[in-house]
Amino acid sequence: xxxxxxxxxxxxxxxxxxxxxxxxxxxxxxxxxxxxxxxxxxxxxxxxxxxxxxxxxxxxxxxxxxxxxxxxxxxxxxxxxxxxxxxxxxxxxxxxxxxxxxxxxxxxxxxxxxxxxxxxxxxxxxxxxxxxxxxxxxxxxxxxxxxxxxxxxxxxxxxxxxxxxxxxxxxxxxxxxxxxxxxxxxxxxxxxxxxxxxxxxxxxxxxxxxxxxxxxxxxxxxxxxxxxxxxxxxxxxxxxxxxxxxxxxxxxxxxxxxxxxxxxxxxxxxxxxxxxxxxxxxxxxxxxxxxxxxxxxxxxxxxxxxxxxxxxxxxxxxxxxxxxxxxxxxxxxxxxxxxxxxxxxxxxxxxxxxxxxxxxxxxxxxxxxxxxxxxxxxxxxxxxxxxxxxxxxxxxxxxxxxxxxxxxxxxxxxxxxxxxxxxxxxxxxxxxxxxxxxxxxxxxxxxxxxxxxxxxxxxxxxxxxxxxxxxxxxxxxxxxxxxxxxxxxxxxxxxxxxxxxxxxxxxxxxxxxxxxxxxxxxxxxxxxxxxxxxxxxxxxxxxxxxxxxxxxxxxxxxxxxxxxxxxxxxxxxxxxxxxxxxxxxxxxxxxxxxxxxxxxxxxxxxxxxxxxxxxxxxxxxxxxxxxxxxxxxxxxxxxxxxxxxxxxxxxxxxxxxxxxxxxxxxxxxxxxxxxxxxxxxxxxxxxxxxxxxxxxxxxxxxxxxxxxxxxxxxxxxxxxxxxxxxxxxxxxxxxxxxxxxxxxxxxxxxxxxxxxxxxxxxxxxxxxxxxxxxxxxx
Numbered sequence: 001x002x003x004x005x006x007x008x009x010x011x012x013x014x015x016x017x018x019x020x021x022x023x024x025x026x027x028x029x030x031x032x033x034x035x036x037x038x039x040x041x042x043x044x045x046x047x048x049x050x051x052x053x054x055x056x057x058x059x060x061x062x063x064x065x066x067x068x069x070x071x072x073x074x075x076x077x078x079x080x081x082x083x084x085x086x087x088x089x090x091x092x093x094x095x096x097x098x099x100x101x102x103x104x105x106x107x108x109x110x111x112x113x114x115x116x117x118x119x120x121x122x123x124x125x126x127x128x129x130x131x132x133x134x135x136x137x138x139x140x141x142x143x144x145x146x147x148x149x150x151x152x153x154x155x156x157x158x159x160x161x162x163x164x165x166x167x168x169x170x171x172x173x174x175x176x177x178x179x180x181x182x183x184x185x186x187x188x189x190x191x192x193x194x195x196x197x198x199x200x201x202x203x204x205x206x207x208x209x210x211x212x213x214x215x216x217x218x219x220x221x222x223x224x225x226x227x228x229x230x231x232x233x234x235x236x237x238x239x240x241x242x243x244x245x246x247x248x249x250x251x252x253x254x255x256x257x258x259x260x261x262x263x264x265x266x267x268x269x270x271x272x273x274x275x276x277x278x279x280x281x282x283x284x285x286x287x288x289x290x291x292x293x294x295x296x297x298x299x300x301x302x303x304x305x306x307x308x309x310x311x312x313x314x315x316x317x318x319x320x321x322x323x324x325x326x327x328x329x330x331x332x333x334x335x336x337x338x339x340x341x342x343x344x345x346x347x348x349x350x351x352x353x354x355x356x357x358x359x360x361x362x363x364x365x366x367x368x369x370x371x372x373x374x375x376x377x378x379x380x381x382x383x384x385x386x387x388x389x390x391x392x393x394x395x396x397x398x399x400x401x402x403x404x405x406x407x408x409x410x411x412x413x414x415x416x417x418x419x420x421x422x423x424x425x426x427x428x429x430x431x432x433x434x435x436x437x438x439x440x441x442x443x444x445x446x447x448x449x450x451x452x453x454x455x456x457x458x459x460x461x462x463x464x465x466x467x468x469x470x471x472x473x474x475x476x477x478x479x480x481x482x483x484x485x486x487x488x489x490x491x492x493x494x495x496x497x498x499x500x501x502x503x504x505x506x507x508x509x510x511x512x513x514x515x516x517x518x519x520x521x522x523x524x525x526x527x528x529x530x531x532x533x534x535x536x537x538x539x540x541x542x543x544x545x546x547x548x549x550x551x552x553x554x555x556x557x558x559x560x561x562x563x564x565x566x567x568x569x570x571x572x573x574x575x576x577x578x579x580x581x582x583x584x585x586x587x588x589x590x591x592x593x594x595x596x597x598x599x600x601x602x603x604x605x606x607x608x609x610x611x612x613x614x615x616x617x618x619x620x621x622x623x624x625x626x627x628x629x630x631x632x633x634x635x636x637x638x639x640x641x642x643x644x645x646x647x648x649x650x651x652x653x654x655x656x657x658x659x660x661x662x663x664x665x666x667x668x669x670x671x672x673x674x675x676x677x678x679x680x681x682x683x684x685x686x687x688x689x690x691x692x693x694x695x696x697x698x699x700x701x702x703x704x705x706x707x708x709x710x711x712x713x714x715x716x717x718x719x720x721x722x723x724x725x726x727x728x729x730x731x732x733x734x735x736x737x738x739x740x741x742x743x744x745x746x747x748x749x750x751x752x753x754x755x756x757x758x759x760x761x762x763x764x765x766x767x768x769x770x771x772x773x774x775x776x777x778x
Contacts, residue, residue, distance in 0.1 A: 029176060030173070030174060030175065031043055031173040031174070032044070032173070032174070033047075033173050033174075033180045033181070033212055033213065035213050035232055036255075036256065037254050037255065038254070038255070038256065039256045039293070040256045040258075040295060042173075042180075048293055048295055048352070049077070049116075049118070049180075049258065049295035049296070049297070050075060050076050050078065050295070050296065050347060051076060051078035051079060051080050051118060051295070051296065051297035051298070052074070052076045052078075052079055052080065052297060052298040052301025052302070052329075053079070053080040053082070053261070053297055053298065053299040053300045053301055053302075054067055054068065054079045054080070054081065054300070054301055054302050054304075055081070055082050055127065055300075055303075055304055055324075056081060056100060056102075056103055056106040057082075057084055057087055057100050057101065057310070058303065058304030058305050058306060058307070058310075058324055059100070059302075059304045059305075060100070060572040060574050060575065061099055061100050061102070061105075062572070062574035063334060063364070063572065063574070064105075064106055064109050065109050065112075065113065066334055066361055067302050067304075067330065067334055068109055068110050068113045068115060069113055069360070069361045070302065070330045070334060070336065070340075070360055070361065071115065071301050071302065071330070072113050072114055072115055072358050073344065073357060073358045073359060073360035073361070074301065074329060074330070074340055074343050074344045074347070074360075075344050075346075075347030075348060075351070075357055076115065076298075076301065076347075077114075077115065077355075078115060078116040078117065078118060078180065078297075079110055079115050079116075079117055079118070080117075080118045080120055080297045080299070081103060081106060081107065081117055081118070081120060082120045082122075082125045082127050082129075082133070083103060083119070083120065083121040083122060083125070083133070083164060084125055084127070084129050084130075084133035084310075085121075085122050085123050085124075085125075085133050085134055085135055085160050086129075086131060086133055086134060086135040086136065087100075087101050087310075088101055088160070088164070089135055089160055089163075090135065090402075091137065092135070092137045092156070093159070095163050097167050103167070103168065104167050104168055104171060107177065107178055107179065108171070108177075108178075110178055111178035114358070115178065116173075116178050116179075116180045117171075117177075117178040117179045117180065118179075118180060118181045118182075118183070118297065119168060119181070119182045119183065120182075120183040120186065121164045121168075121182065121205075122134075122160075122161075122185065122186065123147075123160060123161065123185070123201070124146075124185055124188075124191075124477075125186050126186055126187060126472050126473055127312075128267045128306070128311065128312045128314070128320045128324065128472055129306065129310055129311070129312050129469075129472055130309060130310050130311065130312050130469045130470050130472065131312065131469075131470035131472060131477055131479065132186075132312065132471075132472035132477050133472075134146060134147075134477060136396075136397065136470065137397070137402070138153065138156065139395075139478065139479075139480050140397045140398070140400075146477055146478055147185070147188065147191055147192065147197070147477075148192070148194065148197055149194065149196060149197050149200060154200055157201070157204060158204045158207070161201075161204045161207075161208045162204075162207065162208050164208060165205070165207075165208025165209040165210060166208075166209075169208060169209035169210055169211075172210065172211060172212050173212060174211055174212060179212060180213075181212055181213050181214075181215055182205055182210045182212055182213075182214050182215075183214070183215055183216065183217065183260075184198060184201045184202050184205060184214050184215070184216050184231055185198060185201050185216060185226075186217065187217060187218050187219060187222070187236065188216065188218070188225070188226045189218035189219070189222030189223060189224070189225030189226050189227070190218065190219055190225070190473075190474070190713065191474065191475070192226060193225040193226055194226060195226050195227060195228045197226065198216065198226045198227075198228055198231060199228060199230075202214055202228075202230065213232055214230075214231055215231060215232040215233065215234055215260075216231045216232070216233055217233075217234045217235070217236050217260030218233065218235065219235075219236050219237070219715055220235055220236070220237050220243070220244050220247045220248075220640075220715075220753070221247075221641070221642045221715065221750065223235060223247055223248060223250070223251055224250075224251060227251055233248065233251055233252055234248070234258040234259065235248040235258075235259060235260065236259065236261035236262075236299075237261075237262065237263075237716075238262070238716040238753065238754070239281055239285055239753065239754040239755065239758060240285070240640070240754045240755040240758070241259065241285050241288045241292070241294065242288070242755070243640060243754075244259065245259075245292075245294065256294075256295060257292065257294040257295070258294060258295035258296065258297075259289065259295070259296040259297065260297055261297060261299035262285070262286070262289075262296045262298050263277065263282075263299055263716055264277045264279075264282045264298055264299075264300070264326070264327065264328055264329060264339060265277035265300075265325075265326045265327025265328055266326065266327065266704070266716065266717060267303075267314075267320055267321075267324060267326055268320070268321040268323065268325075268565055268566065268605070269313075269318040269319060269320055269321065270318070270320075270321055270561050270563060270564075270566075271318075271561075271563045271608070271610065271613060272318065272565070272700075272704055272706055272708070273565060273606075273608060273701075273703070273704040273706070274565040274566075274605055274606035274704070275326075275704045275717075276327050276703075277327045277339075279338070279339050281754075281758060283342055283346055286298075286346060287346055290346070290347070290349075290350040291350075298328075298329070298343075300324070300328040301328060301329060301330055302329075302330035302331075302334065303324040303325050303326035303332060304324050304332060305322060305323060305324060305332055305557075305558065305570050306320065306321075306322050306324050306469075306558055307322070307555070307556060307557060307558050308556035308557075308558060309403040309404075309467075309469070310469075310558075311324075311469045311558065311559060312469040312470060312471065312472030312473075313427075313469045313471045313472065313479075314471070314472070314712045314714065315471055315473050315474045315476045315687060315711075315712050315713050316471075316476060316687045316688065316689075316690050316691065316711060316712070317427065317443050317444055317471065318444070318708060318712065319427065319444075319468040319469055320469055320472075321559075321565070321566040321605075322557070322558030322559050322560065322566060322569060323566045323569075323570065323603070325605060327339075329343050332570055332603065332605075333363075333364070333366075333537055333539075333603070334363060334364060335363050336360050336363070344357065364536065364573055365534075365535075365536035365573065366536045366537050366538060366601055367532065367534065367536040367537070367538050367573070367576075367599065368538060368598075368599045368600060368601050369530055369532065369538070369598060370598060371596040371597070371598045372528055372529075372530055372597050372598070373528075373594055374517055374527060374528055374585075374594060374595070374596075374597075375514070375527050375528060375529045376514030376515060376516070376517070376526075376527040377514060377516070377517040377518070377521055377524055377525065377526055377527065378513055378514050378524055378525040378527070379521065379523070379524040380405075380502070380522070380523045380524045380525065380586070380588070380590075381407065381464075381523070382524075383511070383513065384407065384500045384502075385500055385501055385502075387409070387498035387499060387500050388498070388499045388500075389497070389498055389499075390497055391496065391497070392485045392486065392495065392497065393408050393483040393484070393487065394497075394499060395480045395481060395482040395484070396467055396480070397480055397481070397482075399482070399499060399501055401501050401503050402503070403467055403503065403504065404466075404467065404502055404503040404505070405464060405465065405466050405467070405502040405503075405588075406464075406465050406482055406483075406499055406500065406501055406502065407462060407463070407464050407465075407499070407500040407502065408462070408463040408464075408465060408482075408483045408497055408498075408499055409460060409461065409462045409463075409497065409498045409499075410460075410461050410495075410496055410497050410498070411458050411459070411460060411461070411496070412433070412452070412455065412458065412459055412461045412489055412494065413455070414455045414456055414457050414458055414459075415454065415455060416454045417451060417452065417453050418451070418452055418489055419449055419450070419451055419452070419488075419489075419490060420449065420450055420451070420452050420461075420487070420488070420489055421448065421487070421488045422441060422448045422449070422463075422483060422484060422485070422486075422487045422488075423448070423484045423485055423486060423487070424443070424446075424448055424484040425441035425442075425443060425448055425463070425465060425482075425483055425484065426443055426467065426479065426480065426481045426482060426484065427442075427443040427444075427465075427466060427467060427468040427481070428440065428441070428442060428443070428465070428466040428468065428588075428615060429441035429442075429463045429464065429466075429483060430463070430464045430466075430523075430588065431450060431461070431462070432461075432462045432463075432464070433452055433453070433455070433459055433460075433461055433462075434455075434459045434460060435460070435462075438450070438453065439451075440614075440615040440616065442615045442616035444616060445616040445691065446689065446691055446739060447616045452489070461494075463483055464523075464588070465481075465482055466588060467481035467482070468559070473712075473713055473714070474713045475686065475687070476687065476688060504549065504586070506554065509525075509551060509554075509584065512525055512527075512584075514527045517594055519592065520592055521590060521592065522590040523586075523587060523588045523589065523590035524586070524587070524590065525584055525585070525586050526584070526585040526586075526587065526595065526597075527582070527584055528582070528585070528597050529580050529582060529583075530580070530581045530582075530583055530597070530599075531579065531580055531581075532576060532577070532578055532579065532581055533578060534578060535573045535574075535576040535577060535578060536573040536576075537570070537571060537572055538571045538573075538576075538599035539568040539569070539571065539599065539600040539601070539603045539604070540552075540568055540569045540570075540571050540583075540597065540598075540599060540600075541568055541597070541598045541599070541600050541604070542560040542567060542568065542569060542585070543562060543604075544595035544596055544597075545562060545585060545587045545589075546562055546587050546588065546589030546590070546591055546612075547559075547560065547561045547562065547587065547588050547589050548560060548585065548587045548588045548589075549585075549586045550569055550583065550584065550585050550586070551582075551583070551584040552571055552575055552576065552581060552582070552583050552584075553575055553576065553577070553581055553582055554582075555575045557570070557571060562609055563608070563609055563612050563613045564606075564607045564608040564609050565605055565606050565608050566603075566604070566605045567604040567605070568600060568603045568604045568605070570603065571599065583597060585597065621692075621694060621697070621707060622693065622694035622776070623695070623696060623697075623776060623778070624693055624735055624775060624776055624777065625657040625659065625694065625733050625735045625769065625774060625775065625777060626653070626655045626656070626657040626735060626769035626771040626773070626774055626775075627769075627771065627773065627774070627775045628769060628771060630659075630767035630768055630769050631648075631651055631768050631769060631770050632645060632648065632746075632767075633765075633766060633767040633768070634765075634766060635764055635765045635766065636749065636751065636762070636763050636766060638664050638762075639751070639756070640750075640751045640752070640753050640756075641751070642748060642749070642750050642751075643748070643749045643750075643751075644678075644746065644748050645746050645747055645748075645749065645768065646678070646682075646745060646746035647744065647745055647746050647768075647770075650680050650744065650745050651743070651744055651770050652741055652742065652743050652744070652770075653738075653742070653744065653770035653771045653772050654737065654738050654739070654740060654741045654742070654771075654772050655693055655735055655736065655737055655738070655770070655771055655772065655773070655774050656677060656735065656736045656738065656744065656768070656769070656770055657733050657734070657735045657736075657768070657769040657770075657774075658675060658733060658734055658747070658763075658766060658768055659731055659732070659733035659766065659767045659768075659769065660730065660731060660732050660733070660763040660764065660765065660766050660767075661730055661731050661764070661765040661766070661767070662730055662764045662765055663730070663760075663761055663762060663763060663764055664762040664763070664764045665760060665761070665762065667760060667761070668721075668723075668727055668728070668730065669720065669721050669723055669727070669760055669761035670696070670719075670720070670721040670730070670732035670761045670763060671705070671718045671719060671720045671721070671751075671752040671759070671760065671761030671762065672710045672718060672719045672734065672749065672750070672752065672763070673710070673714075673715040673716075673717070673718045673750040673751060673752050673753055674710060674711070674712075674713060674714070674715050674749075675711060675734070675736065675747060675748070675749060675750070676713075676747065676748040676750075677690075677736070677738070677744055677746075677748075678744065678745045678746040678747060678748065679742065679743060679744065679745065680744070680745055681745070682745050684748070685738070685742060685744070687711065687713075688739075689738060689739025689740060690711055690736060690737070690738060690739065691736070691737045691739070692707045692708055692711065692734070692737070693735040693736060693737035693774055694734075694735045694774065695707040695719070695732075695733065695734040695735065696721060696728060696731070696732045696733050696734070696777075697721045697722035697728040697732070698719060698721065698722060699720045699721065699722050699723055699724060701724045701725075702723065702724035703720065704717065705718065705719060705720030705721075706719065707719045707734055710734055711736065715750050715753050716753065718752045718753075719734060720752075720761060721761065732763075735774060741772060744770055747768060749763070749766075751763070
């Protein structure tokens with residue numbers, strides 16, 4: 001039974017079809033775009049770039065024009081367009097520029113709607129996208145160093161960028177198209193310092209036929225890393241334009257100022273609070289840039305959805321939600337938010353002579369449907385493919401499988417209760433013994449060991465491994481999926497493995513055999529037939545389910561997880577049709593019962609349910625720290641500059657505690673943007689094994705200020721001590737677990753970023769402690 005919320009949806013669909021298929025005539029005049037001494041120059045006249053990020057891959061193609069019209073109506077004159085290498089070259093040497101990968105058509109539509117384009121082809125993108133846009137098959141080349149001058153990486157990157165040029169170089173302003181600028185790499189300064197590598201990427205873009213200016217972008221504290229004068233620099237920040245641009249001026253004494261990524265909100269990760277940007281601060285800082293006549297790109301103007309397997313993961317490992325709403329001015333579903341109208345009103349006061357704002361188009365229609373019971377069920381493991389056999393477990397990449405699931409199976413001997421231990425599991429491993437679930441491995445908490453019960457006879461051990469998104473930021477992008485050996489049963493290594501590939505692709509779904517839902521069903525696919533009289537967008541309520549993925553009429557909507565904060569999945573209206581629609585829900589947790597499916601009027605993206613986190617168990621923050629005397633103590637200077645602190649001598653330990661006795665502002669709060677540890681040689685320590693052991697407190701109710709933010713490498717978010725009912729006071733501390741004993745020579749502290757008046761909680765007097773044990777603090 002359906003209830004329909006808009007009377008004009010049929011008329012809207014007709015309009016949408018006309019807009020998509022009938023193209024207005026567009027002048028294709030050739031233009032000249034230059035970087036002048038004080039400003040960008042378009043045909044010799046100063047030009048201020050008012051840009052917003054819009055990802056074609058995160059929007060149904062049928063909605064491209066609508067979202068671009070929204071961006072134009074908000075007051076933007078340009079859109080930034082990321083390209084994701086793994087979308088365009090899903091298999092090595094096989095390119096795809098069709099459907100949502102047809103970026104040339106996206107650029108043409110932008111031009112038709114009066115927008116210029118800034119192209120960001122990578123080869124690396126980040127963007128909370130699977131592996132930062134790098135293709136998974138690069139990991140099949142053993143030992144390849146990503147984002148480097150490794151010859152194998154450069155050959156692959158040049159081949160990709162050559163194909164980018166073949167498709168998009170004809171759309172530069174110099175040839176009558178809308179592309180003003182092309183970006184080389186992305187935030188490379190956070191990753192590395194090799195200016196010659198940046199030169200290789202620049203040359204690859206030139207060889208691909210790009211003749212417009214080439215630029216790079218970096219966070220405020222990484223601008224010098226990899227800098228070269230033949231690549232124009234811009235700076236990324238979420239607040240404090242004055243501070244960001246002053247850092248940029250240190251390497252760019254003259255030339256136009258531009259913020260390459262200006263953040264109105266932030267992305268969400270599973271199990272962590274939903275992010276909401278500070279709208280007043282965003283508007284204040286945006287007006288500062290408008291007054292300065294500085295150029296900017298709002299990241300994101302419209303976030304969209306990470307459909308299918310495209311959502312990435314933050315470092316060390318925090319998988320991203322499917323919704324990429326980002327608290328952007330234009331919502332995930334393309335709606336105009338309060339932030340949209342306030343941005344539009346602000347920009348309207350700074351238009352150039354002759355400029356006018358267009359009116360925003362109507363929002364797409366919405367439909368709902370009431371709770372529906374499943375029409376059938378197919379057990380996940382009922383019909384397995386032929387096994388791949390090997391002595392040791394193989395990774396997804398070694399098995400030539402990019403995404404999905406792999407079932408690892410072996411025989412364990414009879415014996416008493418014993419510990420099962422793996423080197424690592426990327427990412428979730430559901431463990432069964434004799435067909436009975438006994439626990440789970442969970443990469444989020446680095447839970448790679450569990451107890452097995454006693455066995456009277458040799459018994460089948462199965463580990464169902466799910467690959468969440470590959471890490472998209474930092475050194476951890478080299479993120480191989482699967483069960484990582486060796487795997488031990490007690491002190492004995494388990495060998496002789498069978499691996500069953502479950503890629504969750506169209507071919508696998510086509511061969512599912514649905515039957516009546518049994519009382520005890522375990523993990524599997526629920527099939528729903530949903531009748532619709534008319535179509536429109538809807539939001540699928542997944543709260544009755546556990547964890548998995550959803551397909552509608554063959555379209556993969558993405559992942560869901562009942563722990564939140566996202567509880568619904570966006571269903572685009574163009575992917576539905578009048579009559580019967582086939583919905584398939586894969587639930588990996590397999591709770592008994594018959595969950596029902598409903599389509600809602602509005603999304604639910606801010607509901608955490610930590611009590612349902614049954615994989616590693618919901619864990620409260622431990623108040624633990626390293627006991628004993630400090631290794632080093634002192635005081636941090638005022639401001640937001642990065643501070644590198646060295647110990648008097650190297651020291652070994654597994655745990656590191658940074659303790660503060662007071663704040664720069666004299667208040668009761670503490671905040672840290674990032675902590676990096678330095679190894680014995682003074683280089684940043686690998687964070688693959690790094691987790692939060694504990695902290696004095698964290699704020700996860702009033703804002704997303706969890707302790708994990710201090711080790712994710714992102715400087716636009718931060719750990720914040722609890723300030724919402726009740727406030728916790730000094731001393732404050734945070735304790736890191738390195739996973740094993742390491743040699744440390746110091747640490748790097750990044751204060752909370754922003755203008756001094758906004759950056760509450762910057763630390764002042766500090767103590768650092770290193771040890772091999774922790775103590776509980778009441």
